[in-house]
Amino acid sequence: MSDVQQPIQHDTATSNDASPENTLLRDNIAALVAIKNENIARFTEGKINITSALVEQKWHNRHQMFPYRMKEEIYGSVLSEILAHQPRMKNVILARLEAVYQQLRNEEAQTLSRTRALLENSYKTPNL
Numbered sequence: 102m103s104d105v106q107q108p109i110q111h112d113t114a115t116s117n118d119a120s121p122e123n124t125l126l127r128d129n130i131a132a133l134v135a136i137k138n139e140n141i142a143r144f145t146e147g148k149i150n151i152t153s154a155l156v157e158q159k160w161h162n163r164h165q166m167f168p169y170r171m172k173e174e175i176y177g178s179v180l181s182e183i184l185a186h187q188p189r190m191k192n193v194i195l196a197r198l199e200a201v202y203q204q205l206r207n208e209e210a211q212t213l214s215r216t217r218a219l220l221e222n223s224y225k226t227p228n229l
Contacts, residue, residue, distance in 0.1 A: 159166065184191050217225035 152175065180194060215224060
């Protein structure tokens with residue numbers, strides 16, 4: 102038995118082949134990311150950011166919105182006092198609030214569907 106150890110030989114062909122494959126893979130990923138970013142830029146071109154549009158609309162309509170917020174706070178405090186002094190009215194009040202909420206929700210859904218139909222030029226009036 103010999104005490105001389107054989108040096109470990111690394112396969113240089115594999116390490117050389119992996120480098121161009123990794124480079125090609127990196128180039129392909131970079132190209133895909135660039136294409137994705139171009140598509141996003143193309144789709145969002147000319148579009149308004151929804152959040153900024155809502156903030157701008159809120160700012161323009163702030164004079165109309167403030168009275169509604171005050172009404173909500175007043176109604177909320179009045180309802181709270183009524184419920185505190187007459188707890189038996191809780192179910193009646195909550196049922197009435199739910200009915201009004203459902204009615205508002207249905208009206209809003211109809212408004213949105215009509216708006217969508219108008220945008221798509223497919224809205225037909227019931228009178229025609």
